[in-house]
Amino acid sequence: MRGILSGRLVAVYPVPGTRLARSALMRVLLLMLMLLSTVTLAGCELVGDIFQAGMAVGVIGVLIVVALVIWLGSKLMS
Numbered sequence: 001m002r003g004i005l006s007g008r009l010v011a012v013y014p015v016p017g018t019r020l021a022r023s024a025l026m027r028v029l030l031l032m033l034m035l036l037s038t039v040t041l042a043g044c045e046l047v048g049d050i051f052q053a054g055m056a057v058g059v060i061g062v063l064i065v066v067a068l069v070i071w072l073g074s075k076l077m078s
Helices: 002-006 019-077
Strands: none
């Protein structure tokens, strides 16, 4: 702001090595870390949901097989 009032041109980007440059770099790194964790954690949730659905299908399949065995056993015994 001081540069604008005095008529001098002020750099828009932070000068390397300054506190402002380190702060800007830290913000960029934190943003990248947040985006990376969002993508990877969403993938973990998807895999968990797929395994949960697979387990439900497996339980239903086992129940059907057990019911078939009991039904066949009752037909063979009678």
